[in-house]
Amino acid sequence: MSRAIYPGSFDPVTLGHLDIIKRSAAMFDEVIIGVLNNTLKSPLFSLEERVNMLNEVISDIPNARAVSFDGLLVEFARQNDIKVIVRGLRAVTDFEYELQMAQSNRKIAPEIDTVFLTTNIEYSYLSSSIVKEYASYGVDVSELVPEYVSSALKNKMNIDK
Ligand code: PNS
Secondary structure: OOEEEEEEEEOOOOHHHHHHHHHHHHHOOOEEEEEEOOOOOOOOOOOOHHHHHHHHHOOOOOOEEEEEOOOOOHHHHHOOOOOEEEEEEEOHHHHHHHHHHHHHHHHHOOOEEEEEEOOOHHHHOOOHHHHHHHHHOOOOOOOOOOOHHHHHHHHHHHHHH
């Protein structure tokens, strides 16, 4: 059975992420979306909210599920018998950071490979940060994120104001 992990912060999940999840789910038997519990970043959405949002928007993808993880990605992958890490590449600006991460991970876990999927051109400019910034100014982000996330953003911005 082929099992891959798509790791990230997903603060929040965008349509670009969702596109990568769908395409990965067509390539592997099981795709685990690993949501990082990063104590160094202060996310807009809590870890639980990010995992719940993801599970909501992937509910129609039977072989994908979101879970949280902390610590080293490759350790989590080993513990869960995952041999492939999936990452999306939007533009050449992503490449340096992604290559460094893939090489470092492979150095300490040579049995785990990183596979890059090029982001759909439609979403090549899109990031969670841009979505959050737009939403904070009241811009409609319904074409950038799943509907569920768009509502969650509206609630979050109103609550926090
Ligand atoms: O969505 P992001 O923030 O670009 O995702 C980055 C992520 C979660 C893939 C990366 O920070 C990560 O794997 N963190 C876990 C800790 C780890 O394994 N670090 C070594 C990476 S070289």
